[in-house]
Amino acid sequence: MNRRTLLGGLLAAASVPALAACSSGITSLDGQGGGSGGGGSSSGGITIGTANFTENQILGHLYAAALGAAGVKTTVRANLGTREILIPALKGGDIDLLPEYQGALLHYLDPKASATEEGEMQNALAVALPAGLQILPYGMAEDSDAFAVTRETARKYGLSSLADLARHNGKLVIGAAPEVKKRTVGAVGLKDVYGVTFKEFKSLDSSGPLVKGALRKGDVDVANLFTTDTDIAAEGWVVLSDPKNLVPGQHVVPLIADRAADSTVRKALARLGAALTTEDLTELNRLVDKDKKDPEDVAHDWAKQHGIVKKGS
Numbered sequence: 001m002n003r004r005t006l007l008g009g010l011l012a013a014a015s016v017p018a019l020a021a022c023s024s025g026i027t028s029l030d031g032q033g034g035g036s037g038g039g040g041s042s043s044g045g046i047t048i049g050t051a052n053f054t055e056n057q058i059l060g061h062l063y064a065a066a067l068g069a070a071g072v073k074t075t076v077r078a079n080l081g082t083r084e085i086l087i088p089a090l091k092g093g094d095i096d097l098l099p100e101y102q103g104a105l106l107h108y109l110d111p112k113a114s115a116t117e118e119g120e121m122q123n124a125l126a127v128a129l130p131a132g133l134q135i136l137p138y139g140m141a142e143d144s145d146a147f148a149v150t151r152e153t154a155r156k157y158g159l160s161s162l163a164d165l166a167r168h169n170g171k172l173v174i175g176a177a178p179e180v181k182k183r184t185v186g187a188v189g190l191k192d193v194y195g196v197t198f199k200e201f202k203s204l205d206s207s208g209p210l211v212k213g214a215l216r217k218g219d220v221d222v223a224n225l226f227t228t229d230t231d232i233a234a235e236g237w238v239v240l241s242d243p244k245n246l247v248p249g250q251h252v253v254p255l256i257a258d259r260a261a262d263s264t265v266r267k268a269l270a271r272l273g274a275a276l277t278t279e280d281l282t283e284l285n286r287l288v289d290k291d292k293k294d295p296e297d298v299a300h301d302w303a304k305q306h307g308i309v310k311k312g313s
Contacts (some may be wrong), residue, residue, distance in 0.1 A: 003207045009021070011252050013177065017131065024312070025082070025169065027123065028218055034272035035293050040258060040259065040262050040307065041051050041262050042067075042072045042260050042264055042265050044070055044263050046075075047076075047077060047094070047095045047096050048064055048075070048077065048097045048098070049077050049078075049090065049097075049098050050078045050207075051075070051081065051082060051086060052206065053205070053208060054208070054289055054295065055143060056099055058256070058295045058300075059099035059252060059281075059289075060078055060295075061224070061295050062099075062308075063099060064076050064298055064306060065268060066303065066305035066308050067265060067268050067269070069268065070086070070267070071310045078295070080095075083108050086098055088109050090133060090255065091130055091132060093163075093201060095114065095140045096256065096257050096260040097255070097257070098256070099254065100254070101143060101251070102122065102125065103247065103248025103249050103250045103291075104248075104250060104251055106121050106124055106128060106248065110128045111126070114129070114249045122135065122138060123195045132257060132259075134255075134256060134258055135254065136254040136255075136261070137253075137275075138252065139251060139252045139273025139309075141273075141276045142227075142249065142252065142278050143226050144226070144247055144248075144250040145224060145227075146225050146226065146240075147190075147224055147239070147240045148225050148232060148240065149240065150215060150216075150218075150236075150237055151236055151238060152164075152239070153221050153238075154194070157172070158242065159238070160244070162193075162194050162242055163194055163245070164240070165190070165196040165222070166196050169195075169196065169197045170198070171196060172221040173200045173219070174201055174203075174220060174222040174224070175204045175205065175210075175219070176201070176206075176211060177206040177211075177222070177228065178203040178223035189246045190246070190281060193244050194246070203285075204220075206224075207225040207226040209235065211219070212229075222240075225239075228278065228282040229282075229285065230285060230289070252273070252281075254269045254273075271308065272303075272308055275306050276302075280302065
């Protein structure tokens with residue numbers, strides 16, 4: 001997709017309404033539930049939640065920088081956990097805004113979803129979302145799930161695609177975040193789509209030091225990583241191709257509660273989404289993971305360099 005088509009999608013997606021009914025389960029981080037608050041105003045400030053991996057924390061601080069530059073008071077609650085925690089927290093009012101990824105969010109809400117193109121996924125998400133939540137226009141940056149092996153493992157077992165894994169059912173160990181064991185873009189989909197079964201599933205982290213360390217040491221044969229992880233190229237790991245399109249597109253998309261989605265917020269996040277590229281996101285990940293810089297600092301520096309935040313702010 002070229003830049004013009006993508007930016008057209010950014011604008012078109014803003015008009016899609018959220019239509020679905022609420023799902024069951026806890027509605028608050030403390031398990032006590034909560035109301036959805038008023039409608040469509042950021043005047044009282046916005047609380048941004050993030051998942052428990054580097055990139056999502058960076059995105060949360062980028063959202064805060066963009067909104068702060070637009071005059072919106074923000075609080076970032078970083079590293080809260082997985083969607084199983086974050087989505088109920090968003091519904092319940094503990095947080096108001098969350099950086100998400102199109103395909104992963106869609107498969108979380110609707111495991112049987114078949115949409116793979118960005119515009120189709122945006123429409124499908126609008127239908128699948130619980131009442132009170134909406135997606136804003138998706139951005140240029142994209143980060144997909146990847147299943148990677150070392151070069152040695154690829155040679156030993158003749159692996160170049162996910163389909164090749166089925167020839168070695170019951171022999172290989174996969175490492176990933178715990179929730180990947182039950183997700184379509186994970187062990188469930190690998191079995192249903194490619195007929196793959198593993199000797200063992202090791203619960204580690206999301207493209208983090210645990211799963212990457214296990215892959216280096218040979219404690220796992222296959223690792224679930226993110227395509228913006230700079231270690232893939234640095235280590236020479238082999239990303240297995242996906243001929244049956246198990247992994248959908250994963251453009252970054254803001255997920256927000258209706259109560260906070262006013263025009264100021266929409267414009268600020270659309271501007272950020274049109275500026276942030278996949279290459280930018282990859283480099284920001286490197287600065288945090290490799291250079292050990294603070295996620296808030298690298299987000300703010302990038303925002304200043306790209307005119308999202310005024311220099312000197």
